[in-house]
Amino acid sequence: MTEKTVLNATHRALGARMVDFGGWDMPINYGSQIEEHHAVRRDAGMFDVSHMTVVDLHGARAREFLRHLLANSIDKLKVHGKALYSCMLNETGGVIDDLVVYYLGEEFFRLVVNAGTRAKDLAWIEQQATAFGVQVKERPDFAMIAVQGPHARRKVLDLLHEVDRPRIEKLGKFAAAAAQGPHGMPLFVARTGYTGEDGFEIMLPEQHAVALWEALQAAGVKPAGLGARDTLRLEAGMNLYGQDMDENVTPWEANLGWTVSLDAGRDFIGRAALERQKAGGVPRVMVGVVLDDKGVLRHGQKVLAANGEGEILSGSFAPTLDKAIAFARVPAGETGALRVDIRGREVPVRQVKYPFVRDGKACEGV
């Protein structure tokens, strides 16, 4: 049985093309994925991301529990409302999921994990939480709307209760706070996103989601589907769980080393394996590639390097750049010039530093 978000009928009324996405019936586009992509880069777009799983953690030892559960250090969160991106690893250092954790109180943290990994994530978190006496509570009563783009914040701020506006306007990146939306609806507004643009991700009780969506649309925010979300996050250099990393890939191999905190004395799950791999040498690395020729890079295509073979992870046509880009996992060391096997044709690609796009424009060298 496919699950539906509370906005399902709204998407259908807008003429969305719906697809199955990790067991959820979600809009892939509302007509043109490329136009939706440009709307986010140039103005403001919104995504229904209510399929994502919100999990609240309560308990006196909640912080101590997260020190153990997450590869990034929860102690970086010192101010209420601040958020942190982290991987949750298994004992062999493989990535169970990537998530965002919000600090809402010394005994209260909120996680947002991927929809496609919901069941195994909950099982893992609950299993680990027992020893810390932490209560794990899923919040299916929340809907979530991501509003992204250079004008996204302005358009959201205009809909907030005026007493909340100055405070939410000053909200720093990767921080969240409560505010009142249209008709006094309670919002949890986070300055986070998955597009490389500024904006907010808004959690709210699901009975208010349609009203907020409609208010945003009336304010000129363009509905955008998961298709555009995927090309936007790839251009922005952000990993997608299941495509760029999974339980057989360590953060070192997924260019997520920046999210791993090997702080002194913290015994998080997977740490020993990560240290072993680092000491012994990481066998594979993730790089960015650009195809200057015609064609499209796709997940699963074979990459040919001087020192062995690799594969394309996330790959797509990039609307902002008007050419194909991808992440590739290749053997560590001297790869030489890379080539990709596109349906039997060996095509040269250029290895580049990513993000590919920042603030609506191509990054240098891309």
Place this chain on the structure above:
Amino acid sequence: MSEIPGDLKFLKSHEWARVEDDGLVRVGISDHAQGQLGDLVYVELPEIGAAVQAGNGAAVVESVKAASDIYAPVSGEIVEVNELLNDKPETINEDAFGDGWIFLVRPSDRAELDELLDANEYQELVENDDH
């Protein structure tokens, strides 16, 4: 969904074929197919003079989402390709049954055309596809 022109014949894989006055067969993909694929970003056209076999891949269209083989509805020789698609692949999204045609074949066995679906049969196929 735009109206399916009655003079077209179809493969189940959503290619259309139109017999022109000079007996050549023009080939494209249906409006339904372009809608399923989404924004097209690249078309790999066949070589002029290449021999194609009915039911075999002759071209490739790529949308943001996926790559799709375009099968030849009839066997024969490619006599013309739609060069416009090199720069404007989105023409297929805009006018799948018209300006978005992909290639023109000189058929070697016109009897193969009888194997194809007519517009009504194709319409029925698409409607069942939507459920």
